[in-house]
Amino acid sequence: MIELSSETVRSDFARTTTLIPMAERPGVFEVELDDGWTSLVGIHGGYMCALAVRGAEAVAPDRSVRTLTTTFLRNAAAGPALLRVGEVRRGRSMSTIVADLVQDDRVLLTSRLTAMTSRTGVEWTAPVALGLPPVAECVPIEVERSRHFDRADALLDPSSLPFSGAPHAMVRGYLRPRGDRRVDAAWLAMAVDWFPPPAFVRVTPPAGGVSIDLTTHIHRDAVLLEDDEWLCARFSVDTSAGGLAVEHGVITTMTGIPVAESFQTRLTAEG
Structure with missing residues (x-):
């Protein structure tokens, strides 16, 4: 990178x-x-x-x-x-x-x-292990009616596919811009909301899919991926209570260096 x-x-x-x-x-x-x-x-x-x-x-x-x-x-x-x-x-x-x-x-x-502005200070980074399988073992996203999935290249961990009924509401995989491999703050602001909602792993849409609030922090706002590089991502929901689920997301380099993080509330209320 x-x-x-x-x-x-x-x-x-x-x-x-x-x-x-x-x-x-x-x-x-x-x-x-x-x-x-x-x-x-x-x-x-x-x-x-x-x-x-x-x-x-x-x-x-x-x-x-x-x-x-x-x-x-x-x-x-x-x-x-x-x-x-x-x-x-x-x-x-x-x-x-x-x-x-x-x-x-x-x-x-x-x-x-x-x-x-550009600033320096006391800094540290703990690499994040997302537990992703190798790129070759991941699969393309197949979700109809969402054209935004055509606006980036991505592969999903087959153990975290939407509509699979898995017990953990989590999706993870690899992501990168289509064509030009340059990534900036605006692209990352989009990318934290790009993957299928993790709630869809265990519940039926639209529950867990409607966004209410989204907070994104950009750790590194300008990177260039080499042709064989991807960004790694994981989005999960551990708690849904009172009609709202809280989704935590992280995007890293292939070496686990955080690039962006997000917290998103999604509607899970019925009726």
Whole structure:
């Protein structure tokens, strides 16, 4: 794995996350929600989180998005939308940014993002063992009606397949961008929501699939994968109580170095 500066990261993913600034409305961007990012219901949530990251990068170009928390309010449809972004606090090295994605005058999601300048400090990393089998033993994702699965290359651990009835609500596997192997903060914000919901391993949709809130932390915001490299990922739900399940996700390099982590609440209430 090669680490890059955030400024050098470019990929085909950029095409569907392009923002067009409105000259007469500072902080407001036009965006086309691409129908290639449709999910089981409407537009994929992780893709819309990536748009919020792009907006934060646009209003604070000297800083990198490190953490974002998104609340999903409504389903989105393919087509035009507006992204409203504001830097509500700017310090010497850290900014707090808010972003709302709006379609037909209705707020689809609201995000709060923390962006930072490049800093050093007391650092340590404990490699994470995800227990993945070798790449050659993993299998492609086969889920109908979700076009977003065509927007990346991935292989799943056959012991953690959706709808398998396994006792542990967990999916894990390998993931990487399709084509260009460059990974940035926006792509990672999408990737933590890209895999099938782990609840689907043990329950029938839609239970455990509807996203309520998603918090993502970016440990390393710009990497380049070699042709034979993948990112490794695991997403699991250990507790579902009171109608909400909490999903914990982690994405690492093949050597176990964490790249991103996430916590997501999903609806499991009936009726």
